[in-house]
Amino acid sequence: AQTVTQSQPEMSVQEAETVTLSCTYDTSENNYYLFWYKQPPSRQMILVIRQEAYKQQNATENRFSVNFQKAAKSFSLKISDSQLGDTAMYFCASTFSGGYNKLIFGAGTRLAVHP
């Protein structure tokens, strides 16, 4: 069975600093998609960044970037220049063949950004 694991239940960072959230997954497939979603206190789930497994280049979206290590099945999220508005739950998620619109989520990491 495919699984997604986030081993850091909570993390905190000072404003303007950099933080990295970890995610590992388990699959025997070769084609899949990986995502990071952000859920602020408002509960609205927001897509932060996505990565296609067949692409070697790490995805980047402004202050957000990923470190995708396919062989290690690792997909970490780096947030640079952290802002107070980054305070939220962050979920790592993946889709696999046979269910590309079926997201499998990790348990989430609660990130607190302090002034």
Added chain:
Amino acid sequence: KAGVTQTPRYLIKTRGQQVTLSCSPISGHRSVSWYQQTPGQGLQFLFEYFSETQRNKGNFPGRFSGRQFSNSRSEMNVSTLELGDSALYLCASSPGTGRTYEQYFGPGTRLTVT
């Protein structure tokens, strides 16, 4: 484009009752997926509808059902409610075809079963 909308936003029901939740996807999106979010189980996939057909299904009992209309709007129904069904129910829409598998979520419906 308008985002994904869900109605109602909050709902309180009694054990044994049934409930229907509604989701309107982003215009042009043909796939709607439903998720249940609870503190204990986290985010779990319920099912996905595409072009009025259920395309994927998660591991939930038959009390959970859904449907999709020709305009891509989707409804989810839970019959014989149990206390454990209290959760935030999220729907997400995506184009459903091509190589874009990003899902865009609605604000959710908070269901409380008493």
